[in-house]
Amino acid sequence: MIESSESPGLESPPIAIDLALQGGGAHGAFTWGVLDRLLEEPWLKMDGLSGTSAGAMNAAVLSDGFAAGGAAGARAALGAFWGRVSDAARMSPLRRTPLDVLLGRWTMDHSPAFVAFDMTSRLFSPYDINPMAFNPLRDILAESIDFARLARSEVKVFVTATNVRTGRPRIFRNADLSPDALLASACLPMMFQAIEIDGDAYWDGGFSGNPTISPLVRECSADDTILVQINPVERPGIPRSARDILNRENEIAFNAPLLKELRMIALLRQVADPGHSEGALWAAMRLHRIASPAMLDLGYSSKLNAEWDFLTMLRDEGRRCAALFLERHSQDLGHRPTFDLDDLLEGM
Numbered sequence: 001m002i003e004s005s006e007s008p009g010l011e012s013p014p015i016a017i018d019l020a021l022q023g024g025g026a027h028g029a030f031t032w033g034v035l036d037r038l039l040e041e042p043w044l045k046m047d048g049l050s051g052t053s054a055g056a057m058n059a060a061v062l063s064d065g066f067a068a069g070g071a072a073g074a075r076a077a078l079g080a081f082w083g084r085v086s087d088a089a090r091m092s093p094l095r096r097t098p099l100d101v102l103l104g105r106w107t108m109d110h111s112p113a114f115v116a117f118d119m120t121s122r123l124f125s126p127y128d129i130n131p132m133a134f135n136p137l138r139d140i141l142a143e144s145i146d147f148a149r150l151a152r153s154e155v156k157v158f159v160t161a162t163n164v165r166t167g168r169p170r171i172f173r174n175a176d177l178s179p180d181a182l183l184a185s186a187c188l189p190m191m192f193q194a195i196e197i198d199g200d201a202y203w204d205g206g207f208s209g210n211p212t213i214s215p216l217v218r219e220c221s222a223d224d225t226i227l228v229q230i231n232p233v234e235r236p237g238i239p240r241s242a243r244d245i246l247n248r249e250n251e252i253a254f255n256a257p258l259l260k261e262l263r264m265i266a267l268l269r270q271v272a273d274p275g276h277s278e279g280a281l282w283a284a285m286r287l288h289r290i291a292s293p294a295m296l297d298l299g300y301s302s303k304l305n306a307e308w309d310f311l312t313m314l315r316d317e318g319r320r321c322a323a324l325f326l327e328r329h330s331q332d333l334g335h336r337p338t339f340d341l342d343d344l345l346e347g348m
Contacts, residue, residue, distance in 0.1 A: 021211055
């Protein structure tokens with residue numbers, strides 16, 4: 001925990017923050033670590049959480065856990081959720097090879113089961129290979145979250161899913177949330193059947209917002225938003241193998257909606273008089289970011305790696321990055337942004 005000399009005095013009102021949580025399968029355990037570290041700070045008050053896919057699940061679990069037992073309850077709930085995810089994957093054939101384990105590689109690129117799964121998913125749809133629409137996360141979510149309690153939680157949650165028919169995002173709020181809503185936000189169309197809610201079908205929210213920033217601006221009182229980013233925006237070199245090309249294609253596609261929103265914020269900052277309506281809210285937003293260069297070493301296949309050692313490695317990296325952020329920027333929260341958005345306008 002950072003010293004009181006580095007953080008606002010505990011006698012001062014807590015600083016309200018919002019968090020924008022990206023999705024990325026098992027890589028969401030990095031976000032678990034970030035949240036776990038931030039929840040240790042009594043001078044921070046989480047107002048709103050916007051999440052997609054794994055980010056949505058982290059947000060919902062945290063909010064429900066907070067409603068049950070404050071910050072300690074939220075930390076315990078997150079740990080229990082990721083423990084259940086790992087336990088459910090113990091019998092999965094999607095595991096690293098013994099050589100990968102020996103060499104300390106987290107990838108499953110050489111796993112025969114993953115290679116077979118990857119090839120099959122490009123030839124057959126989930127309606128062909130999983131006609132009963134089985135998803136082990138459904139039971140995990142039902143066991144991990146009291147959705148009636150979540151609906152009453154003071155920590156606002158905004159979950160993005162993509163409407164298959166219109167291509168537009170739908171934002172599910174606390175009272176709307178259910179296992180189906182969270183599964184919809186994480187529904188990769190070549191892995192799972194579309195999730196039907198209120199007569200419409202939904203796919204992964206990453207296609208339309210990963211995550212969506214707008215509800216944090218419009219419906220929350222905090223002016224500081226911390227983006228927890230697990231999909232690299234920049235990746236050095238040119239991908240040449242088929243797998244590396246697909247991985248980079250996925251990263252670009254799932255970062256595009258977020259970058260569009262961030263560019264809009266950057267443009268509003270350059271307007272001399274944004275007015276007193278919604279433009280002023282966007283211009284006043286102070287943005288921060290927590291990310292890790294370690295994510296550059298992790299490809300697509302590791303997003304399906306739910307081994308406990310991998311999840312806890314990512315958790316520890318998330319805690320380390322959050323601690324580093326607090327060490328460098330605790331005095332900036334509540335006063336000034338620390339993420340330079342102007343770089344996003346280059347080349348426009």
